[in-house]
């Protein structure tokens with residue numbers, strides 16, 4: 634076998650190993666938990682590959698987990714909004730939330746116009762009932 638062939642074979646084996654590791658795993662690989670808030674029987678968790686949310690456009694993950702066993706919960710429709718309380722008038726950011734892989738996990742695309750402390754309101758309505766939480770989040 635040529636060295637190139639060996640290398641591509643190794644890459645394939647490693648890819649398969651990584652995929653086998655993901656399958657059945659309940660966590661998003663490489664994601665860090667930034668914050669968690671509880672509302673009734675639901676834990677709402679913000680996750681990012683980085684240490685914080687970032688100014689400008691960013692993406693992050695929102696998970697909804699059962700407070701009893703930590704499993705992901707189907708919460709149905711999810712909406713989020715962001716504002717920064719400022720003297721005079723609040724500043725508004727945008728967060729678009731879409732269902733991601735599997736129930737209870739959502740992909741969020743955010744746009745924050747400045748760094749600082751933002752209020753992230755997240756609400757849901759579905760099989761787990763209706764609920765909401767409001768995070769105070771540091772955007773870098």
Ligand SMILES: [Cu+2]
Pocket residue numbers: 717719724747749
């Ligand atoms: Cu501001």
